[in-house]
Amino acid sequence: xxxxxxxxxxxxxxxxxxxxxxxxxxQQLRAETAELKGWLPLGSDSATTTSWTDMYTLEIQGITSLxxxxxSLLLEFLGLDWLDDKSDTLAQLPQERVxxxxxxAATMANPxxxxxxxxxxxxxxxxxxxxxxxxxxxxxxxxxxxxxxTLVTLVTTFARPRSWRITSMVAHIQQTGPxxxxxxxxxxxxxxxxxxxxxxxxxxxxxxxxxxxxxxxxAFLREFGVLLAAILMAGRTASAFTAxxxxxxxxxxxxxxxxxxxxxxxxxxxxxxxxxxxxLPILAFIGMFSGIAGGALVCVTSLDISxxxxxxxxxxxxxxxxxxxxxxxxxxxxxxxxxxxxxxGFKVSxxxxxxxxxxxxxxxxxxxxxxxxxxxxxxxxxxxxx
Amino acid sequence: xxxxxxxAGAESNAIIQVRALENRFxxxxxxxxxxxxxxxxxxxxxxxxxxxxxxxxxRSIVGLLRPSGGTVKVFGEDxxxxxxxxxSLVERRFGMLFQGGAxxxxxxxxxxxxxxxxxxxxxxxxxAQHLGRLKLALAGLPPEAALKYPAELSGGxxxxxxxxxxxxxxxxxxxxxxxxxGLDPIGAAAFDQLILTLRxxxxxxxxxxxHDLDTLYSICDRVAVLARRKVLxxxxxxxxxxxxxxxxxxxxxxxxxxxxxAAAAPPKD
Numbered sequence: 122x123x124x125x126x127x128x129x130x131x132x133x134x135x136x137x138x139x140x141x142x143x144x145x146x147x148q149q150l151r152a153e154t155a156e157l158k159g160w161l162p163l164g165s166d167s168a169t170t171t172s173w174t175d176m177y178t179l180e181i182q183g184i185t186s187l188x189x190x191x192x193s194l195l196l197e198f199l200g201l202d203w204l205d206d207k208s209d210t211l212a213q214l215p216q217e218r219v220x221x222x223x224x225x226a227a228t229m230a231n232p233x234x235x236x237x238x239x240x241x242x243x244x245x246x247x248x249x250x251x252x253x254x255x256x257x258x259x260x261x262x263x264x265x266x267x268x269x270x271t272l273v274t275l276v277t278t279f280a281r282p283r284s285w286r287i288t289s290m291v292a293h294i295q296q297t298g299p300x301x302x303x304x305x306x307x308x309x310x311x312x313x314x315x316x317x318x319x320x321x322x323x324x325x326x327x328x329x330x331x332x333x334x335x336x337x338x339x340a341f342l343r344e345f346g347v348l349l350a351a352i353l354m355a356g357r358t359a360s361a362f363t364a365x366x367x368x369x370x371x372x373x374x375x376x377x378x379x380x381x382x383x384x385x386x387x388x389x390x391x392x393x394x395x396x397x398x399x400x401l402p403i404l405a406f407i408g409m410f411s412g413i414a415g416g417a418l419v420c421v422t423s424l425d426i427s428x429x430x431x432x433x434x435x436x437x438x439x440x441x442x443x444x445x446x447x448x449x450x451x452x453x454x455x456x457x458x459x460x461x462x463x464x465x466g467f468k469v470s471x472x473x474x475x476x477x478x479x480x481x482x483x484x485x486x487x488x489x490x491x492x493x494x495x496x497x498x499x500x501x502x503x504x505x506x507x
Numbered sequence: 508x509x510x511x512x513x514x515a516g517a518e519s520n521a522i523i524q525v526r527a528l529e530n531r532f533x534x535x536x537x538x539x540x541x542x543x544x545x546x547x548x549x550x551x552x553x554x555x556x557x558x559x560x561x562x563x564x565x566r567s568i569v570g571l572l573r574p575s576g577g578t579v580k581v582f583g584e585d586x587x588x589x590x591x592x593x594x595s596l597v598e599r600r601f602g603m604l605f606q607g608g609a610x611x612x613x614x615x616x617x618x619x620x621x622x623x624x625x626x627x628x629x630x631x632x633x634x635a636q637h638l639g640r641l642k643l644a645l646a647g648l649p650p651e652a653a654l655k656y657p658a659e660l661s662g663g664x665x666x667x668x669x670x671x672x673x674x675x676x677x678x679x680x681x682x683x684x685x686x687x688x689g690l691d692p693i694g695a696a697a698f699d700q701l702i703l704t705l706r707x708x709x710x711x712x713x714x715x716x717x718h719d720l721d722t723l724y725s726i727c728d729r730v731a732v733l734a735r736r737k738v739l740x741x742x743x744x745x746x747x748x749x750x751x752x753x754x755x756x757x758x759x760x761x762x763x764x765x766x767x768x769a770a771a772a773p774p775k776d
Contacts (some may be wrong), residue, residue, distance in 0.1 A: 143677070144624075144628050144676065144677055145628070147628065147630060147634070147638075148629075148630065148631075148634070151634070188677035188709070189638075189641065189642070189645065189674070189677055189709065190638055190677060193638065193641050217707070217708070217710050220707055220708045221708040221710075223708075224645070224704060224705075224708040225641070225645070225708075228641065228644040228645045229641065229644070231644065231650065232650055233637070233640040233641060233644055233650055233653075234640070234650060235617075235640075235650045235651045235652075235653045235654050236650070236651060470658065471612070471658035472612035472613065472656070472657070472658045473612050473613065474612055474613040475658075
């Protein structure tokens with residue numbers, strides 16, 4: 122709109138409003154009216170503004186265009202009573218402008234400000250500490266409950282092969298398993314090579330570089346293979362579970378399942394958790410293998426240990442129980458990751474932001490719990506001498 | 508080409524001119540040779556059976572969907588020819604109410620209504636939120652609703668808040684996609700009256716896609732019937748209702764059509 126911007130000025134005893142009172146010039150008009158109000162001796166509360174509109178003759182026919190923003194400003198400036206008291210001046214405006222002014226005035230007659238409740242910062246701070254503490258407890262409580270619920274459903278469903286959801290489970294195995302193989306293999310391979318280099322550097326001082334083989338094999342069979350696979354799954358799959366179930370929750374699909382007499386835990390959680398139970402041990406095995414392969418590559422290329430020698434040392438020194446110690450952790454991790462991913466999905470409430478928050482929370486929680494469990498397991502197995 | 512001819516002839520005052528619009532998704536043709544005009548200050552309703560492409564038409568006019576063929580001229584400019592900066596300027600003169608509200612779920616209502624004011628009108632946050640609250644009140648929401656989030660609202664309140672956001676920049680054209688769907692009859696009637704009041708007060712043009720016969724009878728100036736991939740007829744309600752066409756006859760003279768007509772018997776306009 123190339124119209125002349127709106128203005129408010131006083132000439133003699135005329136108050137002249139003219140130009141385009143529209144959103145485009147809102148700020149300038151606001152400043153202008155505020156200045157006029159400040160300059161008038163009578164102050165700005167509404168009782169006196171009516172009286173100063175009495176003192177001046179209002180000329181508003183110069184207003185070329187008006188929208189809701191301009192109308193609200195005009196009414197704030199002149200006071201709401203003006204519409205009733207000075208209805209004769211309204212005749213200067215075309216009919217639809219008057220209608221607009223009246224509509225906006227009717228809206229502004231009620232208070233626009235929401236009732237605010239001011240609370241001191243200290244109280245807010247204390248309240249938020251309490252809230253968070255309670256949330257942590259509630260979260261653990263819910264998690265324990267959900268772990269149990271899933272376990273019970275798993276056992277009861279296991280007894281009824283008719284209610285196994287094979288198709289859904291296979292689809293989730295496809296998503297969580299084969300699709301994750303490349304990333305798991307590559308990552309563990311690289312970490313294996315890094316561990317190999319570390320071992321070679323530290324052990325060289327003792328002339329014991331040959332033990333790099335044992336280091337790599339030990340580390341990957343007992344800990345790293347399964348731990349790295351589990352952490353990757355926590356990032357990749359727990360988040361996917363949360364987002365899938367969370368958007369279903371937001372779309373009321375979970376409620377629809379309940380109304381149809383289906384158990385969401387059986388329909389949604391079991392296929393996902395069982396898929397994890399199947400795939401994580403396989404991925405852990407792949408992780409162990411490719412981690413050791415990474416270590417072997419370092420040994421062959423920079424330590425002058427031949428591949429044949431590497432394999433024979435592994436066969437001679439590494440007992441099968443290290444492999445078992447590593448593998449028994451896989452189903453536990455799988456279960457925990459699957460359950461956390463699904464539980465966070467069920468906690469989503471409506472908004473897109475909530476889906477994001479719970480996805481983050483599910484990844485953080487599952488990685489935390491996996492590492493915590495792994496540390497406890499390491500202590501336990503060491504004490505047992507396994 | 509008759510197309511060029513009509514365009515030149517109707518250049519008079521239509522703010523939106525759709526000419527020979529074509530929309531297809533793969534082998535499925537939704538629109539073919541569709542013409543439609545929207546004149547300043549009128550309330551135009553687009554009706555049609557499910558799947559006749561009412562929402563597709565709306566989306567291709569506002570530029571959310573690139574049509575497969577034909578032209579859409581808005582304020583005399585072909586939307587497809589404009590650069591993205593010019594389009595953005597045109598789009599600011601639109602207000603759109605989406606069917607599900609499409610309020611930003613991470614912002615409360617006054618922030619939702621203030622967002623276009625902050626982004627496009629360059630107002631400081633404080634003033635934008637003040638104006639946002641004014642728009643919310645204008646759309647009929649109580650003041651305490653301003654601090655609520657969309658997830659906490661009922662369907663009717665979501666529609667009102669979405670209308671407030673659509674009105675934020677004082678648009679010249681308001682697009683409403685099924686504004687009364689999902690509202691109770693009282694709420695729907697109040698919403699219809701609200702649209703009428705706003706049109707009268709602000710002098711905007713309103714483009715409504717609707718299934719609601721009561722809306723047609725109570726507030727619409729013109730009705731366009733969408734069927735068989737084009738606009739069968741666009742005229743006043745009486746003319747449309749008198750058109751010889753099986754679907755139109757069934758629509759307007761079926762049990763619901765008659766009931767709505769009877770309800771609107773004391774004509775409002």
